[in-house]
Amino acid sequence: MRLSRYFLPVLKETPSEAQIVSHRLMLRAGMIKQQAAGIYSWLPLGYKVLRRIEQIVHEEQQRAGHIPLLMPTLQPADLWRESGRYDDYGEEMLRITDRHKRDLLYGPTNEEMITDIFRSNVNSYKDLPLTLYQIQWKFRDEIRPRFGVMRGREFLMKDGYNFDLTKEDALHAYNRHLVSYLRTYERMGLQAIPMRADSGPIGGENTHEFLVLAETGESEVFYDSQITDLTFGGREIDYDDPTACAAVLEEFTSRYARTDETHDEALFNDIPEDRRKSARGIEVGQIFYFGTKYSEPMGATVVGPDGQRTPVHMGSHGIGVSRLLGAIIEASHDDKGIIWPEGVTPFHVGLVNLKQGDASTDSACAAIERELTANGLEVLYDDRDERAGAKFATMDLIGLPWRITVGPRGLANNKVELTSRRSGQSEELSPQDAVARAVEIYAPVLARSFKG
Ligand code: P5A
Secondary structure: OEHHHOOOOOOOOOOOOOOOHHHHHHHHOOOEEEEEOOEEEEOHHHHHHHHHHHHHHHHHHHHOOOEEOOOOOEEEHHHHHHHOHHHHOHHHOEEEEOOOOOEEEEOOOOHHHHHHHHHHHOOEHHHOOEEEEEEEEEEOOOOOOEOHHHEOOEEEEEEEEEEEOOHHHHHHHHHHHHHHHHHHHHHOOOOOEEEEOOOHHHOOOEEEEEEEEOOOOOEEEEEEHHHHHOOOOOOOOOOOOHHHHHHHHHHHHOOOEEEOOOOOHHHHHOOOHHHEEEEEEEEEEEEEEEEOOOHHHHOOEEEOOOOOEEEOEEEEEEEEHHHHHHHHHHHOEEOOEEOOOOOOOOOOEEEEEOOOOOHHHHHHHHHHHHHHHHOOOOEEEEOOOOOHHHHHHHHHHHOOOEEEEEOHHHHHOOOEEEEEOOOOOEEEEOHHHHHHHHHHHHHHHHHOOOOO
């Protein structure tokens, strides 16, 4: 992509309405524009990262055997009357009446609708286990939308729902989600710690939230510092193996880690004092097992092996897809701007032409752009007629992890510069070697993708 033809409305001034760094940087980098409280347009750069995050979520869901579908954002109120949540949900639910005076709502979550799809189409235990998921916009009329996409009113969520014959099978689905979430967040360069939480309006007893530690997080958390030493490390787990999934759950949840809603001072005080930590965290996902809370009142049953009808055991599992942009930036930035992890960067390489209009510099840049693209990397090529300083400032602000800088002086010695956004360090390389190095850097990132 040539920057001269792109739409990247970066701001010079720091927007005064933004209280936290991720919100400030998303506005300054021209990623989002607020349209109403907690409602945003996704400008091209923001949209690109959003889609990268969605792509990782899709791949990891499908790797775990979950099946994508898409439900509408608007839902009939009657479904929610069946589960009893229409009255319970309160003011966070945006209620809408159509021209025929029928009650609708903008879905804050989809347990009822998926249960309706299930009961209309599945009859036998032989069709289980089944996990369906979508990535779809939600609306919650939050009393205090704030921090940009972090607490929006309209926000993008991956929501998945498992249907199983027995509690034991449904708990395996719970564990499988925990494993796949660890893998998902890790691909985004995040450490998200599963913590025991409260189930709120979704219901059920088993629930874990996934938290990214950050000073600006809205949740107060308490944990044993040993938990931060755990890494998933890209291991391959057989998702159909209940013992293997349960072992990961055990490993990642056996140390004390809770949100303030479930915090237990006495248990916490059993941890050696130097390992006792309290901090703030950003909730980037939550998994639930709630048994028959929806299947029973809504009549979602299957004929079991004994010929009897029985309500299915369910759980639901959410990832805050749009919130993740904020969380990643909170975890990865410096005073010049964003530093995208390689797994989610909107463009893999930023290419800076130091002397636009100079024939040899222009043609060297065009060749580098072509080569990188031919190797599956996306390039943002700053071909504008601007000062070098302004070009570097833009690249630093938007946070592409690798930059290749090309100027006539270097080219005279067949050299360009490859710079890491994170370390700030540069290497002088021939154009061919710079391309080869970038391709090598991204090889493991591209190799992690999953084609179902
Ligand atoms: C699980 C999927 C649910 O709604 N039902 C379907 C369950 N869970 S949840 O914890 O309430 O939401 C899932 C994730 O969505 C993100 N999230 C938000 N993101 C931005 N703005 C909001 N207002 C918002 N509310 C929830 C969180 O990451 C949460 O973990």
